[in-house]
Amino acid sequence: MRNSLQNKTAKQRTFTPEALAALRSAGFSRRAFLKSTGALIVTFSVAGVYRTAEAQGNFEGGVAGSPPLEQVDSWIAIGADGNVTAYTGKCELGQGIATVQAQLVAEELSVPLNRVKLIYCDTSMTPDQGVTSGSQSHPANFNQSNLAQAGATARQALLQLASKQLGVPVDELAAKDGVISAKSDPAKKVSYAQLVGGRKFDLKLDPNAKRKPPSEWTVLGKPVPRPDLPDLVTGQFEFVHNVRVPGMLHGVVVRPPAVGATLISVDENSVQGMPGLVKVVVKKNFVGVVAEKRWQAIQAANKLKVNWTPGAGLPSHADFYDYMRTQKPARDTLLVNSKDVEQKLSEAATVVKATYRHPYQMHGSIGSSCAVADVKGDKATIWSPTQGVWHQRGTSAMILGLKPEDVRVIFTRGSGCYGINGADTVTFDAAVLSQAVGKPVRVQLTRKDEMAWENYGFAFVMDERAGLDAQGNIIAWDHEAWSPVLGNRPGYSTPGNVITGLLLGFQSEPFRARATSPEPTTFNNNSNGVPSYVAGQVGGQLRGTGTIKSERSLIHNTVSPFWTGPLRSPARLQNTFAHEGFMDELASRVKADPVEYRLRHLSDPRLMDVVKAAAKTANWDPRPSPKPRKSKTGVVTGRGVACVAYERDNGFSAMVAEVEVNQDTGKVSVKHIVLANDSGPVSNPDGLRNQIEGGTLQGMSRALLEEVTWDDQKVTSYDWRTYHTLPLGFDVPKIDAVLVNRPDELACGAGETAITVVAAAIGNAIFDATGARIRQVPFTPERVKAALSEVT
């Protein structure tokens, strides 16, 4: 396949290499296969993956819904040649999940890795697993359900078939390299191809099918390299940005100049006769142009005269944190409430209070978002970097006025997203423009359109209060936070949750105000709004990871002036910044060592283990913070610790950060990071390390530099000069990742465990070095200097 990459024809280039290889190896059409009744299918059909105009005529109309999740055939197919094709709803975004899913299938089916082809996120072929996000892929597909269980069920079925054929009991058979043989007589054997090649399993996932135990793993658990790297580094890899469809035109959108501005008029004469211009498209408040070439479209969009109303006006950036906590209406949610917090605080020897602030931040993908849509009549094919193809299918169908089953969404990798970047909105842009001209249209957002209108990571203001007894133990903890929200991922039916949908006249999901929260009936710490150190008493059970029994956590959501949505470790990172910074304040107040003080108030062994592992690897020197300072000028050093039980039970991490602070300039340099991580069984140690390293440095960039800014009308951070990020040239700290392997536990999330603790660990290290507590992200030199000036 690769040998011919350089020479492949334009027609061949219309396939994704994975799809082509998989279809060839499987030797059948996916949809025909799922519809078939078990007869051997030998026809090689390309209707499903053909990317040409004429293929539209062959569009099979699609299934009304997803391949059924309970059927093995929705996940696993064994071709006539014995090669395995696996179908999954969790896509490769750069996080390495494709590699490790292929490892999983190879392991469960006992076939070599190079005989497994993985196809992900195409509504004509793959099961609907919602969105690839939130550190959910590892738990979803590597535990006793979905892809893992499909693999185990398929293996069990193959063994049973072989047993019948060979006349040997199942437990006397061994499977290896796609062949099942009798343990006592290896000559007695039969291959998977002979057993089921090209036919359906016609089986439901068996929850009791035995998974292969980690002690027997030969593929899973190994540092298998990413198969996409050779193509990536040689410029052969096809991103969605590289999708080319015959007859494809280029679209550029014209966004409003201010938040809340609406369209008055468009003067089409202003671009009349411009070379290559195909059409000016206006639909409610949506404006875009389509031209033959990209540069022509950009020039036309720049020249097009559009009149907009003034914006709705924005609250002052300088006073925003005060504004957040007074805004009405609000939606209140109690996560825990022991109802005795005020009383315990009044009885405490000492009460400590602090307020923490976290700004809106961006996904800020390195490549602005791009999509290609081909809408012809009542059918649409869309190449999208969306994290949820089935969601995108539903919402694109709404925007286009088509039936969902007539829309096919094919995930094609975009630039790393870290949550909802412009992927969904640009997909709507491409769809609308393609429909308007009846031809395939590619849209790539400008840098400004990407950054000024994306769904930002949440701003938070958080009040922490705790009561200490005479011995310095924490006896009560209260957390109260305010965070504005607007829009979200579009889901199956809410295109108005992103800018394009709103401009087209769709509403964002309604804000459901609730002045008084009901008492919690289940323990839900998906937002990590509950600190790790409280007991988490709900429904008479202790579900938390700590020991403090007097506890309350109350979150107020209000309406955001900007779009918001999940950004790597949404709410969890912000709440953890406050909890872990505040825990450090408490330890300092009672002159306790921050590691010992954490362990004293924790009860969860897995969380305690990562704290201990991080401290050990960092050669933690037990003593209270801050470290006595020799001088108030020059460079000083310090170390800080922070930990989290991510979503309570979806991964555990603890970080030790060592920093240098230049007291004259306020500049913070992070020198060394130790991150101990427990995500259950380690499925691919190299992939996990890559996630930890990337998450750590991304967290550093966010902690030290990143903040969305605005004036009274519009966002003013819309490129890399106005929104700051650590470039490749910055002083990268040494990172030691300690992988705590738990083969007997369930697979947990791994993408967001590291980033969640970074801001707190660095903030605590700055405090250790200087005695200055910085309770607001980002830790800019000005903010650090201001905090230093307050230290007595």
Next chain:
Amino acid sequence: MYSNKVRKRRGLTQAAVRHTLRNMSAITIKVNGRTHTLDVDPTTPLLYVLADDLDLRGAKFGCGLGQCGACTVIVKGQSIRSCITPMEAVDGAEITTLEGLGTIQKPHPLQKAFIEEGAAQCGFCLNGVIMTAKAFLDKKPKATDEEIQQALSNVLCRCFTHVRMFRAIKKAGQEMAR
């Protein structure tokens, strides 16, 4: 869209510029050893010609402002940002893109080192990182860590794969210096 600086350098009147805008120019570029003559609006950024007319996937649109590096190509040994380089500025130039460095079968030492070190997440920024490092190491094969850092100070990677990328660049540098 057609800066005065460019106009004056080319000795064009504004009327001539307007004329040029309406009329395409034949511009010749040599990309990875192959010569292409294209009839394009001379103000078209080089990136769009590479990506759309020549169907090359290496150079990428990241920001369109010359701020991130994703579009980097090499001209006369110098790394340039093709998203802000008009075609008329490279008329007659020899251009090397990521595809021109090496192939999967015969990768450039940088490409080989990036594969060996697993130095990518989404991979979108790789072009800018590798091409910037290539132009720099060609000139200064025995660069210090600080010099490599300095050379990459205007390149962005938002997955923050920095640790592996520096490891790969240093490894490749050693091989290139031999």
